[in-house]
Amino acid sequence: MPGYARHVLVIEDDAETADQLVDCLKSSGYDVDLAVDGEDGLRRALTADYVVMTVDRMLPHIDGIEIIRRLREEGIVTPALILSALGEVDDRVRGLRAGGDDYLVKPFAFREMLARVDALARRSRTMVKETMLRIGDLEIDLLARIARRRGREIELLPREFRLLAYLARNAGQVVSRTMLLQHVWDLHFDPTTNVIDVYVGRVRRKIDSGQDYPLIHTIRGIGFCLRAPE
Amino acid sequence: MLLSKTVRSSSTLKLAFIYVIAFCAAIFGLLGFVYWSTVTYLYEMSDRALSAEGALLTRAYEAGGRDGLVALINRRLTDPYFDDWVYLLVDQSFDYVAGNVTNWPALLPGREGLSTLASKDWQSEAAKRPPLRVSYQLLPDGHHMLLGRDLKDLDRFGENVTIGLASAAILFLILAAAAGISTSRRSVARIEAINATSREIMRSGLGERIPLRGTGDEWDGLAENLNSMLDRIEELVETNRQVSDNVAHDLRTPLTRMRGRLERACNQQLDLSHYRSLVNDTISDLDEILTTFSSLLRISQIEARDRTAAFRNTDLSEIVREVVELFEPTAEEKAIRLQLSAGEAVSVVGDRDLLFDAISNLVDNAIKHGGDRREVRIAVARCADGPVLSISDRGPGIPIEERNHVLRRFYRLERSRNRPGNGLGLSLVAAVANLHNARIVMTDNSPGLRIELRFPIPQRAVPSTFDQQEQPSAIGVHRS
Structure with a gap:
């Protein structure tokens, strides 16, 4: 993939959080630009081509939602992850309505943040709509809604199929529980029980049991990852 | 001092005075008319006499000439009935002929008829008389006849009427003012009692209550309402205090643990794997705190905000089916059967995310505390007074006396203290139920707990989100 496609803009006014964000993104291979206030952030986002940006909700001069609104007015569609310390319930809706693409409430685990940035980066890269996904010996037909492993069809409930398809579209990347709840169940809150783990566990049994190698991996503290061995 | 400062500045008193003034104007008008018509009538009667x-007298003159007239006048003068009458007959040159006065009044108008003579109208000092009402006649032979009647009695009568009416008016004024003042003082006293209680509450706390008089009047009604409002506020403050105590407790315990752990790490030489596990433990403790913290925030947000603007027609059965489907593997793992009866669509006006979260909590609780009887029944029904969701387990249930408490934040039954959970699940359910005007009803499932969410009958016509809820399809890569 071309170098510029890994270019991320971080707009964050708290110095320590900004440092941590930049470190975290750099160590997973992104080039990072940092803007410490809203004006700087807006100027950079308008002039350079970023693959993803993270925007702090509350910023000096211009606040995060305003930045995204202005960018969208200018026709700049760089995916934006809003990082907010404000309560989630209504603010999430406002952020997404202003043109934000994802929303994460502070404090967050950095791996969760990274998982979201990865998902958004992939999204801006691959707008091609594939109908057949292949991960190792797993084959997912999105049109027929059929999953096969080593050519044998796996019986899945509709929701289980959706979960598998979401994992498969993000193959090789970590997907958090909250992301699953959001994209598979269309629910916007953080699960407080381990119900998602157990649900994924059942899908995993259907996919992985009796196979040569496991495909669905649990990433401790964060979520799950669908990947074939190297 | 008759009126205290508060009474004097009272709006009730001002109002009372306005009423008194208006009534007095009306009463004075009425009494004035009575006076005027009475006096007019009396004078008319006198003039007629x-x-x-x-x-x-004219007839006596016509019959008996001048001598006949003089004879009648003289007869009249000796008659005690005509005591207060004045007769005077003079000739052409105004010289005395007969009568009980001697001088012709100088200022008598030249015309015949009725007029009033004041004292000063008499020519000589000696003949000064009280005011008279007189009738003057010019007889055919040039004699002048003056007939008068003393106005003294009439005037006295008029005066008496005036005094009577004025006394009545003054008495009325006093009574009205007294009534106004006493009403104002009563109102002001009751308001002052309420004010005093308010000041006392601001000064010392929520323990004070407004005293009732037991009269059952509107003041008592007001005091009762204010008192129950104070009860409610006190209850809320008490709940809040308990919540903060619990927050402090629930947060301090893991924080203390973490602090101790970090202190040890700082002071002791440990190998790398020890450090790593220590950091990992600390992160999961922190995550626990953060989860508790955001659950609390979420509950307060739900409680504080009017989110009904975002309410949509949602299908309760659909949500319950999704929740049950999500929990199926968890239940399976614990060998519990989830029995769902939710057939037809049951519409409620609400927020899908919040309803899903609340119902998840209830199902989660039922699975966790459902006991060994291996069955949780979940049903959605459309009842006469609205949609009802019921979740029944076969566990130990909740004792009646604790059913009200379990909805409180951080409240945990004694027997589940050591199990995982933060005691916020049912508080969230309660907050969501409240927002949806739904009632939570807990009954004995003997054995077990049956908990119901009773929703009101949906009334508002709101846009439906049935279509938007469905994620486009597995192919639609992302929402844009």
Whole structure:
């Protein structure tokens, strides 16, 4: 993939959080630009081509939602992850309505943040709509809604199929529980029980049991990852 | 001092005075009319008597000439009934002929008829008389006849009427003012009692209550309402205090643990794997705190905000089916059967995310505390008074006396203290139920707990989100 496609803009006014964000993104291979206030952030986002940006909700001069609104007015569609310390319930809706693409409430685990940035980066890269996904010996037909492993069809409930398809579209990347709840169940809150783990566990049994190698991996503290061995 | 400062500045008193003034104006008008018509009537009667007497004298003159008239006048003068009458007959040159006065009044108008003579109208000092009502006649032979009647009695009568009416008016004024003042003082006293209680509450705390008089009047009604409002506020403050105590407790415990752990790490030489596990433990403790913290925030947000603007027609059965489907593997793992009866669509006006979260909590609780009887029944029904969701387990249930408490934040039954959970699940359910005007009803499932969410009958016509809820399809890569 071309170098510029890994270019991320971080707009964050708290110095320590900004440092941590930049470190975290750099160590997973992104080039990072940092803007410490809203004006700087807006100027950079308008002039350079970023693959993803993270925007702090509350910023000096211009606040995060305003930045995204202005960018969208200018026709700049760089995916934006809003990082907010404000309560989630209504603010999430406002952020997404202003043109934000994802929303994460502070404090967050950095791996969760990274998982979201990865998902958004992939999204801006691959707008091609594939109908057949292949991960190792797993084959997912999105049109027929059929999953096969080593050519044998796996019986899945509709929701289980959706979960598998979401994992498969993000193959090789970590997907958090909250992301699953959001994209598979269309629910916007953080699960407080381990119900998602157990649900994924059942899908995993259907996919992985009796196979040569496991495909669905649990990433401790964060979520799950669908990947074939190297 | 008759009126305290508060009474004097009271709006009730001002209002009372306005009423008193208006009533007085009306009463004075009425009494004035009574006075005027009475006095007019009396004077008319008097004038009529004068005219009648004049006519009588004229007839005596016509019958008996001048001598006949003089004879009648002289008869009248000795008659005690005509004591207060004045007769005077003079000739052409105004010289005395007969009567009980001697001088012709100087200022008598030249015309015949009725007029009033004041004292000063008499020529000589000696003949000064009280005011008279007189009738003057010019007889055919040039004699002048003056017939008068003393106005003294009439005037006294008029005065008496005036005094009577004025006393009535003054008495009325006093009574009205007294009534106004006493009403104002009563109102002001009751308001002052309420004010005093408010000041006392601001000064010392929520323990004070407004005293009731037991009269059952509107003041008592107001005091009762204010008192129950204070009860409610006190209850909320108490709940809040308990919540903060619990927050402090629930947060301090893991924080203390973490602090101790970090202190040890700082002071002791440990190998790398020890450090790593220590950091990992600390992160999961922190995550626990953060989860508790955001659950609390979420509950307060739900409680504080009017989110009904975002309410949509949602299908309760659909949500419950999704929740049950999500929990199926968890239940399976614990060998519990989830029995769902939710067939037809049951519409409620609400927020899908919040309803899903609340119902998840209930199902989660039922699975966790459902006991060994391996069955949780979940049903959605459309009842006469609205949609009802019920979740029944076969566990130990909740004792009746604790059913009200379990909805409180951080409240945990004694037996589940050591199990995982933060005691916030049912508080969230309660907050969501409240927002949806739904009632939570807990009954004995003997054995077990049956918990119901009773929703009101949906009334508002709101846009439906049935279509938007469905994620486009597995192919639609992302929402844009």
